[in-house]
Amino acid sequence: MTATKDTDYDPGRDSSALDPAEDSALALALRPEIDSRDKSQSGFHLVHDGLSAFVARAVLVEEATVSLDLKYYIYSDDTSGRILTGLLLQAADRGVRVRLLVDDLGTRITNPWVLALDSHPKIQLRVFNPVEGRSGLRRGFEQLLNFGRINHRMHNKLLVCDGNVAITGGRNIADGYFSKAETEFLDVDVLAIGAVVQDASDIFDEYWNSEVAIPVTELAFADDNTCTLKELRERVEKYLKGERESEFSRALEKSDLAENLKEGEVAFHWGRATLFSDPPRKVIDRASVPVSEYPGYKLEKIIQQCKQQVRITNAYLIPGVPGVDLFSTLQGMDVQVDILTNGLATNDVAAVHGAYSRYRKPLLQAGVQLYELRPVAEQKQRLHWFKGSSRASLHAKTFVLDDDRAFVGSINLDSRSIIQNTEIGMLIENPEINRALNELFETWIAPDAAWQLSLDDRDHIHWTAQDDDGNSLEETKEPETHWWQRLQARLLSRLPIETQI
The missing domain is CATH 3.30.870.10 (Endonuclease Chain A)
Known part of the structure; x- marks a missing residue:
């Protein structure tokens, strides 16, 4: 494996988690509590209402100074997805390395926003176990011909901020998981700090560098030049400005979680944690993975x-x-x-x-x-x-x-x-x-x-x-x-x- 930490993105090269941020506002806010605990322990904070779940993710993206690693089964092109995309772009513009891994069946990578996002020198986008055809008809044929392979999907949900904080649970990135849809999905996430965050980074690296995580640039798209990075920045600025007056944004502003996270005032409960994850090779060679x-x-x-x-x-x-x-x-x-x-x-x-x-x-x-x-x-x-x-x-x-x-x-x-x-x-x-x-x-x-x-x-x-x-x-x-x-x-x-x- 060739690990790279340079600022230039080479989509064909493997990469590893960057060293945790030490002097960011979030790291400094969390450090007193982390340093007072046994190094083998982790801190946990449950997030069960949808609005707080989105706030937690948004704040982590906004506060990141070094790296953001995200992998999701579904990453939708709706209000929550577009806001998060805009925040990721802003993070990359201030120098944060962003790695985004999405499942191809749960997330259709035909959104020009996402394609333009990958052209940013600090953003890397990979697709897990992709279906080769991007158009509806060709994609359908690929699904039929390769059903044995594509029937196995990456159902994981994980976000790691600066190597210091992780959030995992059942939620995808879509309005229904964040209290903003006609169907609201009741779910639970856990916000974690301490020892388990390194385990989360290791698991992300294993998936990111697996042979079934394909750089988006290697996939064929019919409309891959429909949005430049400059146009994306303009769209993001316009979209985020319009969303500031929305019911969703006003509700976000009323949430106490954002300020508590920034000030290190979130109540974490401490203990040992074990992070379970399927090996990524399970999707292409299940026989090689012991039950x-x-x-x-x-x-x-x-x-x-x-x-x-x-x-x-x-x-x-x-x-x-x-x-x-x-x-x-x-x-x-x-x-x-x-x-x-x-x-x-x-x-x-x-x-x-x-x-x-x-x-x-x-x-x-x-x-x-x-x-x-x-x-x-x-x-x-x-x-x-x-x-x-x-x-x-x-x-x-x-x-x-x-x-x-x-x-x-x-x-x-x-x-x-x-x-x-x-x-x-x-x-x-x-x-x-x-x-x-x-x-x-x-x-x-x-x-x-x-x-x-x-x-x-x-x-x-x-x-x-x-x-x-x-x-x-x-x-x-x-x-x-x-x-x-x-x-x-x-x-x-x-x-x-x-x-x-």
């Missing part, structure tokens, strides 16, 4: 060791027979398993719900407490910032493990996450983070936010909840859905596609 290296396998082993409780928040729950057996075994050992997932009304993938629905009765029969999110969840929090309502959908992937550990990451409990995709997640050994995630779980399973499932004496599923006035609600079919949604999910549940979703 023991899969984050999902490691997480399963940790869950097996729990003695008191396991509380899971997971967007796509398809446990399969092994998962049902695991949770049944835990219940038999007096370890209470509680799970919150999406119902049909909040799931954005009908095929996933169809597959999940086959396992509800076995889970309930085993004693698992099962909850499904309602579309009205989190409305009070959103209306604190924005006018109008949105439909909630669960996207979080968190685990409360006994009373002293927690896990936050990108891993869904389905075959796609465990076997097909590459994922990332952080095991946190800290009772305060454990309690915070447990309290969030309680909030999200409250009767006005989620349906609780149970079985009657004939093994039929019942859903119970409460309305805004505290009145009891009960359903005997998928709540808050239309007949055609239920029919579609029922038909899809019969298809043998469980390993692909």
